[in-house]
Amino acid sequence: MSVRRVMGTETEYGITRPGDPRANPVALSGLVVRAYATEAGPQRALPTGSGWDYADETPLRDARGFEVARALADISQLTDVDDPATANSVLSNGARLYVDHAHPEYSSPEVLTPRDVVRWDRAGDEVMLTAAAALAAQGDQIRLYKNNVDGKGASYGTHENYLVPREVPFLTIAAGLLPFFVARQVLVGAGRVGLGQFSEQPGFQVSQRADYMEAEIGLETTLKRPIVNTRDEPHAFGEKYRRLHVIVGDATLCDVATLLKVGTTSLVLGLIEAGAAPALELADPVAAIRAISHDPGLTRQVALQDGRDLTALEILAAYREAVENHLGTDVDDDTREVLRHWDAVAADLGEDPMRCVGRVDWVTKLAVLEGYRRRDGLEWGDPRLAAIDIQWSELDPARGLAARMRASGRLETLVGPDEVREAMVVPPEDTRAWFRGQCVSRYAGQVRAASWDSVVFEPAPGTRGLRRVQLPEPLRGSRADIEPLLDSVSGVDDLLAHLVSRDG
């Protein structure tokens, strides 16, 4: 078993313009996307007038096998309508940068390892910072936050995507994931000041998102949010794959937490695919995810259907043991790295969570908050603590607390700043993201649109017929697969002729 699989993250960033509380967040988000595309230039970011190729998107299809009637869908579920007021770009690193609802969103390219998730996820933060710096140079101060709540009722997502074989029944996946997602937050929660969706009660909790999870399984992502999301848009061969769209997680700024978030989840999916997930069924997953989030002491037990009561760490230990039993003998380095951090963080959380400062976001944030409480005698309801919670996630290291802690070496980093900066421009080599990114950098003027599984070319300037290259196999279009061809062809026309003959 391995952590390696096609996966990626999507982050909706919080956005403000200080001193202008009435600023339209959709317009602000559009400014950010356009600023980056302009600053980066056409070989690093498609002009925002280019399209997103929506031909295959089906946000209303449900993995359980039915499609929501469009007329019945909440308008905010309709993400495949091209709104001219919003901006979209595809970057030379294979990512998508666009406006989702009222937030600038960076959707990372598809990668194969948890370490590469960390690298291309952080590249997204740098993309946002570059955009903000470009706007600041024009006199427009925009602040961007990598968090998931405003503390006043609004939540916005940091999603994970995992490629899963279609043959595994969705309800089997959901049953295997529910207890894991309820418990996973103690490893990878981002921490939050305030309890309840509107911070009705003072206090600290482990996760940003837990209070906003209102159902076990479902299609919605903006209301009545489910722990396991059923959106069935594979962006790939639909008969072969499904894309598991995970909305329960928090945005993380600690590299170790990001690595663990996707690494442990990929392993648990491996267990489920092998029919080897531990037999755990929670009595009430929605209540359990909140109960665990509201207990930073990590002693809270939650009830199982079979009458047992387990803590989050005990649930995770059951998954970890199942992983151990199904690892096999040939364990790759990426898997070893995830297991080493999983074991170390779980053991330290069990002994004393404060040992995880610098590796786990909620613990690191809590250490700072408890420091202020002790030194300045603050109660949990003090606005200074709520301010620290928000400022924690600001991307700009001049003010962002996690960013400052990283800069001063207080966060354990897995990828260096040079690797992250390179990943803003360069795509991962081992998935179709390489082809997508290379099309942007090599054929900038002739790419009219792109999507996860297509690139749409204008073969010659001024010609009318557009040509779509489809990439339904996420593992094809890698550097090894296609670089020799790209290096040998004379241009887009030649490339298209070769691709047609290859597929024929």
Added chain:
Amino acid sequence: MAGQEQKRPPRRDDEDTPAPAAPVAQRQDAARTAEVDDLLDEIDGVLETNAEEFVHGFVQKGGQ
């Protein structure tokens, strides 16, 4: 590898070396407090001066 060692309470029943445990833990606590205080001193300068207004002004639209 032995999976996830259950590391619940540190085994007091072993009673091999009960004495040194507490001073080590205290030293760690003191060092940790000093580290956090250093960090707070550094952070103090960048924290929003009007916390209440800052928190009040941080309003987002819901997303996915």
